[in-house]
Amino acid sequence: MDNDLREDLISDLPQSIIETILTKLPIRDAVRTCALSSKWRYKWTTITDLVFNDKCVSSCYDRPILENKLVSFITHFLFLHDGPIHKFALSTSFLQSSPDIDQWLLFLSRRGIRNLSIELGEGEWFRAPSCLFTCSKLTHLELVRCELDPPPKFKGFLCLKYLNLQQILMPPDDIEYLISSCPLLESLTLSYFDGLELALHAPNLKYLILEGEFMDICLENTPRLIAVSIAMYITDDIAEHFEQSSSCNFDKFLGGVPCLERLVGQIYFTKYLSIGIDSGSTPIKYHHLKIIELYQVNFEDLNEVLAVLRLIVSSPNLKELHIAGPSNTAAAVVGSDLGFWEKECPTDYMFDQLKTVKITEVSGTLHEMGFIKFLLEHAPVLKVMTITPSAYVTEGRLSMLVNLVRFRRASAQAEVIFVQEQP
């Protein structure tokens, strides 16, 4: 079986196809193609998307050696590479901050890098060198466990569309400045920022994901926002701040997002939203809002219930609703205002598009059951309602069911599914 007598199948394909194939290989295999034949010696050197991770080097148990191997591999690779580099991704669990990384960033900043992603090990956080801020062509930036210190002359990443910062040490003013100085920003993810009071100015922002201990979130200028996912953790400081707050958070947060299509709120988000709800008004309707998911809603707090109610009544085209009760308390029987529902919303209001409802972590409290009753009576096209009791509730399930069965249903096709086993 002599290769010389058979026609070479692949080496003469256009370079763009070869590069596509090489980019779909792990980078180690891509480099190895240099030993295939004379035509393949340099094909790997022009690939533009580079993805490095711990699998690039053969494993061994000695960590310093492994670190050296990886550093050596990447350094040599960059040294032998030819042409522009569009994407550079590094994800490693044992490489820490080192001067080599600074040099790589300097190198990349000169090669027109567009997509940069760095996630280093858990130890000392990587302190980004100032050359990072000279990468003017960046469209995607993702940093994990990093210290960012933008230089005073920094004017922003003018092409940046996607920004993902996780566990970043950065002066709070700089964060707001960074976001507002990226005019094309479409997607923003901020995770584990502590104690941040965030005011967002991002006229093109479409997707927002926030997770952490935020003091305050104000969407000042985000008219194009389509999807939002917020997970707010609470500390004592933040709880105090909530109590002292005088403004209406509902308006502050949801006041300027008319194009919103999907909202996901977790942990203390509903609590946050409920602050100052009495003093606010609801001027806008969310005509595009189709999916609402609110978790850890405390039905005992009437303000929170009011916030939920106000939100769903302002969304005439709502299709899917998922509400979860607080996951860490057992049923609390609290006598309260039973006329609450009729008082707070117009009796003839109908959810004309609501098809799917999921209520989880139900403890069977009065307000929870009132909420379910309300939904069943006002959703004429409802198809499925799934109710999952909280794992902490064992004896109250029968009475829950008894109540459920009594509720009137506006929709004749509605299936009410009571889930017995936890999935």
Add this chain to the structure above:
Amino acid sequence: MAEADREIIKPEMMKSYIWLQTSDGSLQQVEQEVAVFCPWICHEIHSGMGSSKTYPISLPSRVSPAMLSLILDYCRFHQVPGRSNKERKSFDEKFIRMDTKRLCELTSAADSLQLKPLVDLTSRALARMIEGKTPEEIRDIFHLPDDLTEEEKLEPIKNTIDDPRIRLLNRLYARKRKELKERERLKNVEIEEERVDERSVEDLLSFINGGDAESKVVKTSKTKKKNRRRKEPQKNTPGNDTSTSNSTSLSSNAVHIDKQESNGLDSTCHDAAACDHLLSDPGNPSKLPYIEEGFSPDDEFDDIDPAMQEKIDKEVADFARRLNSDWPEILSLGQERRRIPTAINCNGSLKRYASSASLAP
């Protein structure tokens, strides 16, 4: 009556068709909605081509009729909007199952029609074929020539001479090496150690350091070269003089190049003894022991079995006889043959043949 006629007309007849022509001249009629899935064809239609048989769209040369048929199958499935992602994925998995040659041709054809989703699909399949395989396996799958020198394989980016003659010799050398490997495998039970793919990528790129791993591999390759050169001429001694001298001239050239390479690698070689032996061998052909008489196999060739030994003895005797009879012709022959007379002159024991020749009538 007219109404009945109108009712008979089926809806399919209302679909528009366009005409495509492949590089071999054959024409094909295709539903427009299927063909416009390819951006290139779509562009051509907007330029006004393809609406009739006399003005068909001439497809790029990389699109053969067989490839066109495959591409149209792909388009016909995917242009239907109602399909689920699962369905599409399942179709793609089945569609991709074909031999390597067709896969490469399909990639090329799809690229020329700018059908990016299909290029991505086929590229991914080709990448899956390359991933995790040894260079030999990859060369076998795609019929790549093994035309890199050992040096180039070990030090991939070093700027060696790009001489096509050297490339040809490397290929022949590689082929020979493969044949010998086969014979070795048949003879020995132990598996011969793979050379190239054991080298990790970081070693490939750390040639600047000239580390231990490198010299170790260099050493192994040198020892192998040494063995091989001995076996080559041994294999070639049967048969007539022409073939012998031609192959020895070939191996002498290969040896010559080895010497060049080994000179280059000398600086990194730690085993001086091996180097010396390597360098001294080509210069002293008299060392070729199989021409000598009184050659004892145990000294240098311990791995020769008795049956082989007998054969060698027979060949030696045969060769000696031929030498005796053809002596004058050998002396007058060209450069390639010079080795044999010089061998005889340098080696004392062979003079016996020369003298006996002169004594013979």
